[in-house]
Amino acid sequence: MSGVSPAAPSAPTMGIDLAKPEMKRTREGFGHGLMDLGQRRSDVVVLVGDLSGSTNVTFFAEKFPDRFIQVGVAEQNMMCVAAGLAAAGKIPFLATYGAFASCRSADQMRVTVAYTDLPVKIGGAHGGISVGPDGATHQAMEEIAIVRSIPNMKMIVPCDYWETRKATVAAADDPHPNYIRFGREPVPVVTGPESPFTLGKANLMREGSDLAIIACGVMVYEALVAARELESRGISARVLNMHTVKPLDHEAIARAARECGAIVTAEEHQVNGGLGGAVAESVVQAHPVPMELVAVHDRFGRSGKQDELMAAFGIKAPDIVRAADRALSRKRAR
């Protein structure tokens, strides 16, 4: 097995202590990203559906009260009010839980926002099972599948605080509708303020040649932990941070398939229609290789602690390692 590749990772993961990473909330990245934008652009407005505190839009609300719009508990209305604001020249960001943003107002997102192709920016908070104790109703695990099936929509799943902050700022500059998914609990910081972020371009977090782990969101950290474990067994795993699930970075995926010959995807999302499905669609058309999908397998979440839930639903680093072993044995059998 090959060792460390000469190609330098595009994100500064080397300095990160995977055993004891700095922990920070991605929703805070969203809140701070909005603050950055508030100063930079006068056309940015923020809407919230009675969840100011938990989506961290309070930062913006306090600093820019004239550009903050409380909509109350009315997600469908909020989605379309945002569309109207966009039609009148604003760059509206709306914030609610992802479970509601992606499902409750899905028709509004599809017809009014996406069909018109308005620059509405949807902040889906509390994404994934890591929400914890609130249980299945509030654990959004269908967002990627729903959003990526709608034309004109972009789906961004940043991996940590810094990336969420950068994704928020980047979304404002994109003249199309975007959905940004972030979480509730503090998660490991695996990028820095200087790490590159370009919509639609995967970040290479770790070079490797035996197999590639393609992950998004909090699973990027789990992928890095899994890669380190695999390395200790002499397996060189590439880690790609696919923060933009749509449009997908087909080039990086094809390169990973060609150069590594096996792929594991990792996401905190339903297996049906998620990142794994998106990558598989790309791989089968460009360069088919054995693939394993680490995801939630077609079941609703439940109450519990973040770590307990991720373990129970099979989306921790050891699950990625086991998936890697399966993919590698299929690769060898070819």
Next chain:
Amino acid sequence: MPRLGMTVRELQERALFVRRDILALLARAQSGHSGGPLSSTDFGTVLFFHEMNVNPRRLDDPARDMWHFSIGHVTPVIYSLMGERGYFPLVDLLGFRQMQGHLQGHPSKHDTPGIEVSSGSLGQGLSVACGMALGSKMDGVERRVYCVMGDGEQQEGQIWEAAMFAAHYKLDNLCAVIDYNRKQIDGDVQDVMGIAPLADKWRGFNWNVIEADGHDIPALLQAFDSARTSRGKPSVILAHTVMGKGVSFMEDDYKWHGVPPSREQADQALREMGTSLEEWTARLERHTRAEVAPGAGAAS
């Protein structure tokens, strides 16, 4: 307020043209809705030829009024109004709902310049208009926003979310119009799912409620005038209309909600309106260049 300077008589004549256009384009497409477009024609004409400050030659005019049909299925009247107002050549109406045309079955911003926001899924438009109205207020733009809704559409819950929002934010630059023709696709509104007392509902949501005969041009002019003077409250005009208005065999019959007339029926209807299918289609075919409505130069 900008005016095309049209008299009541001229507006009535324009409405007649719009009705003829609706029948001719439906006859050609053999697909689309008849009832609602014909009931919306008179207030639509007042909006496009009197009330609204719009300039088909300058769609991105920052001072323009904004309009949005939440009832996307009434495209036959929307497109006829747009064509007559000069957004595009009238001949385009004959491409309604066809692959090679730019007039989709439901309004599409990217297919039809002049449409501000696409629509077609009921219940969403008032929220969109709220966003337009609030955004305009935030920018200090003297703009009015008009939203056309259906009466059956009042059954959608989102309408009432938006109603609450508009009153909460005191969007007095917003004027909604409800095509109150009392019919929907499955039958009489009161039988399908009653919405009465509708005026009281809107009053209860803190709106300025105006009721008018939706086919009486002077009454409509007065209704829009009254809406414009409202301060601190959004206005809604309940336009009492008749489904299929102007065509004897369509009037007040819910079965005409979602179907087009056959060519023979359209010809009969057009003869009732003093022309014929052949004659009116020929008029549309001759109209290959967009013409801003007569008197448009008087707008200021």
